[in-house]
Amino acid sequence: MYPQLVIDLRKLNDNLNALAGLAGQADCSLMIVTKSFCADKRIAAEILKHDAVQYLADSRIQNIASYADMAHGAGKETVLLRLPMQSEAEEVVRHADVSLNSEIETIRLLDREAGRQGKTHKVLLMIDLGDLREGLFYQNEEEIFSVCEEILRMRHIELFGIGTNLTCYGAIIPKPDNLGWLIDLAEKIENRFHATLSMVSGGNSSSVYLIQKGELPGGINNLRLGEAFILGNETAYTNRIPGTHNDCVRLRAEIIECKEKPSLPIGEVGVDAFGLVPEYEDRGIITRAILAVGKQDTDPDGLTPLDPGVDILGGSSDHLIADVSGTGHALGGTLDFRLDYGAFLKLFTSPYVTRTYLE
Ligand SMILES: Cc1ncc(COP(=O)(O)O)c(C=O)c1O
Numbered sequence: 001m002y003p004q005l006v007i008d009l010r011k012l013n014d015n016l017n018a019l020a021g022l023a024g025q026a027d028c029s030l031m032i033v034t035k036s037f038c039a040d041k042r043i044a045a046e047i048l049k050h051d052a053v054q055y056l057a058d059s060r061i062q063n064i065a066s067y068a069d070m071a072h073g074a075g076k077e078t079v080l081l082r083l084p085m086q087s088e089a090e091e092v093v094r095h096a097d098v099s100l101n102s103e104i105e106t107i108r109l110l111d112r113e114a115g116r117q118g119k120t121h122k123v124l125l126m127i128d129l130g131d132l133r134e135g136l137f138y139q140n141e142e143e144i145f146s147v148c149e150e151i152l153r154m155r156h157i158e159l160f161g162i163g164t165n166l167t168c169y170g171a172i173i174p175k176p177d178n179l180g181w182l183i184d185l186a187e188k189i190e191n192r193f194h195a196t197l198s199m200v201s202g203g204n205s206s207s208v209y210l211i212q213k214g215e216l217p218g219g220i221n222n223l224r225l226g227e228a229f230i231l232g233n234e235t236a237y238t239n240r241i242p243g244t245h246n247d248c249v250r251l252r253a254e255i256i257e258c259k260e261k262p263s264l265p266i267g268e269v270g271v272d273a274f275g276l277v278p279e280y281e282d283r284g285i286i287t288r289a290i291l292a293v294g295k296q297d298t299d300p301d302g303l304t305p306l307d308p309g310v311d312i313l314g315g316s317s318d319h320l321i322a323d324v325s326g327t328g329h330a331l332g333g334t335l336d337f338r339l340d341y342g343a344f345l346k347l348f349t350s351p352y353v354t355r356t357y358l359e
Contacts, residue, residue: 018243020052031055033226039063114156122160161199167206183219302343
């Protein structure tokens with residue numbers, strides 16, 4: 001059944017090998033982020049087989065719940081990436097070994113819940129270095145110290161470390177200077193409280209370029225990588241990571257109409273199904289293929305046809321329209337597409353898209 005995601009587990013494993021090499025070079029532990037593929041069981045199992053991966057992380061507790069037993073069986077820890085909702089404290093403690101936090105009130109709840117479940121829950125305290133998403137603001141040192149002091153007094157919470165997230169909301173690029181502030185803070189916390197922080201997590205796929213340049217500051221000992229794994233991208237300057245593939249997962253969609261028609265619509269132009277005024281290029285009469293996949297499943301702008309002769313013209317909720325003139329593609333056939341991050345995310349989330357695996 002189409003649309004279908006064709007998932008090449010061998011290529012994903014190559015990507016893991018490349019990241020393992022980089023993490024090893026920087027003495028960093030490797031946390032692989034599973035949210036973009038909705039914690040697909042087969043992909044998660046592939047990651048868990050890899051010796052270099054220590055943590056599996058996701059922003060949704062349901063995804064973590066789906067693989068927690070498998071991860072623990074493989075000797076890996078699970079990490080909740082998005083700050084916990086207070087309403088999910090019970091599930092967080094049950095399924096995640098570690099969670100990223102910035103609110104002491106929520107951490108108090110986790111402490112109580114961990115006590116109830118007879119567990120110790122690890123907290124990675126998030127520090128906002130200026131990207132202005134989650135975290136205690138790095139300049140508010142007294143607030144950070146007082147939060148750490150309270151956590152260190154808790155009976156069922158371990159202050160596992162501190163971390164930061166960059167290049168998300170504010171698109172701020174990790175550099176030796178801003179990551180240096182994180183490392184300074186870690187040292188200050190350790191000295192002030194005679195404590196050891198096991199993890200100083202220096203960000204996501206946007207920090208990979210620093211390893212490549214040999215500039216990731218020494219005090220950073222963990223990276224949390226999603227896009228670098230699934231697409232082989234370093235996301236600070238959007239370069240490809242050597243040794244990785246960007247077509248580990250392809251979309252395959254079926255042609256449900258293929259006809260010679262004009263390239264310009266006929267009649268008064270209003271707005272399209274999404275309220276936008278479309279723009280058209282006059283290419284004369286072309287072979288137009290309609291494929292059975294749409295904006296309800298993916299982001300058409302994030303698809304690149306693997307056949308360079310195919311040109312995507314647009315899409316509606318259930319349809320993708322492409323110019324296939326001169327390519328020989330015909331009704332009933334399929335087209336393959338490479339995916340960007342946004343298209344990838346939506347395709348895995350759509351229940352209408354099937355999956356097949358190459359191993
Ligand atoms: C806190 C956090 N860390 C790491 C990641 C992974 O980001 P990326 O896919 O850029 O590696 C994300 C997003 O998925 C995140 O929210």
